[in-house]
Amino acid sequence: MIDFRSDNVHTIADPVLKEIIVANKNTVASYGGDELTKNAKEMLAEIFNKEIHSFFVSTGTAANSLSLASITPEYGTIFCGSDSHIYLEECNAPEFFTNSAKLYPVKTKDGKIIYGELEKALLFHPSDEFDMVASSLSISQATEAGTIYKQDEIRNLKNIADTKKLKIHMDGARFANVVAATAKKPQELTWEAGVDVMSFGTTKNGTMSAEAVIFFNTNLSKKTNLYMKRSGHLLSKMRFISSQIIGYLKNDLWIELARSANKKANLLSENLNKFDFIHLPWQTEINEVFIIVPKELEDYLKKHGVFCHNWTKISLDSQYHRDNYSFLRLVTSFHSNEKDIYKLTELIEKF
Numbered sequence: 001m002i003d004f005r006s007d008n009v010h011t012i013a014d015p016v017l018k019e020i021i022v023a024n025k026n027t028v029a030s031y032g033g034d035e036l037t038k039n040a041k042e043m044l045a046e047i048f049n050k051e052i053h054s055f056f057v058s059t060g061t062a063a064n065s066l067s068l069a070s071i072t073p074e075y076g077t078i079f080c081g082s083d084s085h086i087y088l089e090e091c092n093a094p095e096f097f098t099n100s101a102k103l104y105p106v107k108t109k110d111g112k113i114i115y116g117e118l119e120k121a122l123l124f125h126p127s128d129e130f131d132m133v134a135s136s137l138s139i140s141q142a143t144e145a146g147t148i149y150k151q152d153e154i155r156n157l158k159n160i161a162d163t164k165k166l167k168i169h170m171d172g173a174r175f176a177n178v179v180a181a182t183a184k185k186p187q188e189l190t191w192e193a194g195v196d197v198m199s200f201g202t203t204k205n206g207t208m209s210a211e212a213v214i215f216f217n218t219n220l221s222k223k224t225n226l227y228m229k230r231s232g233h234l235l236s237k238m239r240f241i242s243s244q245i246i247g248y249l250k251n252d253l254w255i256e257l258a259r260s261a262n263k264k265a266n267l268l269s270e271n272l273n274k275f276d277f278i279h280l281p282w283q284t285e286i287n288e289v290f291i292i293v294p295k296e297l298e299d300y301l302k303k304h305g306v307f308c309h310n311w312t313k314i315s316l317d318s319q320y321h322r323d324n325y326s327f328l329r330l331v332t333s334f335h336s337n338e339k340d341i342y343k344l345t346e347l348i349e350k351f
């Protein structure tokens with residue numbers, strides 16, 4: 001079996017597991033009133049070089065939904081990429097958690113929201129007395145296409161969003177991969193570019209289950225604790241999430257793990273690019289490789305034990321919307337084995 005299904009299929013990194021075991025003694029305050037939680041929050045503040053308010057949950061969907069609920073009223077509109085996870089793949093959790101705010105999809109290119117499309121969406125958005133209210137913009141960093149918004153691209157979106165005073169949310173499920181790939185400081189890619197709140201993912205990059213909602217604009221977090229409890233996301237044994245975050249951040253483990261995952265994706269990408277019947281629609285910038293292949297190649301790979309996901313064609317050119325093309329996503333992690341990349345290449349050579 002050669003497994004490129006997701007970063008979620010992989011193991012917990014050893015140092016993270018060790019921190020959980022270290023945390024597994026004595027009695028401590030519950031619901032986040034413990035020292036480890038305080039320490040984890042301080043570490044995050046240090047990494048982002050800012051006073052922040054942070055909240056820990058166990059899934060990325062909860063982090064996104066609680067972030068959005070904190071910055072969007074129930075009558076609000078959340079602008080987001082038409083290929084975004086919050087729009088397509090969270091079973092309407094953001095709508096549910098916001099108590100019915102509307103997700104408003106905006107076209108993307110290479111995973112990035114097109115400026116002109118956002119401008120148009122804001123221009124045509126109704127603004128009469130009883131209309132829904134333009135409230136927030138959500139962007140994914142890295143994008144759903146595995147590409148990276150540069151700092152000035154985020155700033156440009158922020159400038160457009162400012163025309164309607166939108167708050168900015170960032171879905172950072174793979175933020176570590178972005179930092180590792182760009183060598184930028186976390187602050188440059190977030191609050192310095194105008195992000196108000198982010199979902200800081202760790203689970204895909206070596207923890208068991210730990211995501212942080214981080215408010216850079218601390219005025220916006222007043223109700224978040226209540227939303228956490230009300231939605232069933234306030235963990236009583238919070239120390240075990242906090243200890244994961246400590247293990248993840250300590251000694252820059254998060255960057256090391258993400259760098260390793262990115263390196264393998266680059267190798268995979270280079271190998272796949274050699275075949276003229278495989279097309280990569282987007283540059284590989286983090287740990288995800290997207291490929292368009294003849295359907296027969298997909299069947300051949302699956303028959304030979306290669307595991308990967310078929311991906312939505314929503315952002316592909318219409319020429320690829322035909323049945324004889326398959327669109328696949330291959331994901332690597334710190335725990336992926338380079339040998340699998342060479343095995344896959346050999347397999348394709350024999351196709």
Ligand SMILES: Cc1ncc(COP(=O)(O)O)c(C=O)c1O
Pocket residue numbers: 058059060061062064085086140144171173174203
């Ligand atoms: C970009 C992005 N955001 C959010 C999530 C949600 O994470 P979870 O599955 O932990 O709810 C995912 C998971 O695949 C994701 O890829």
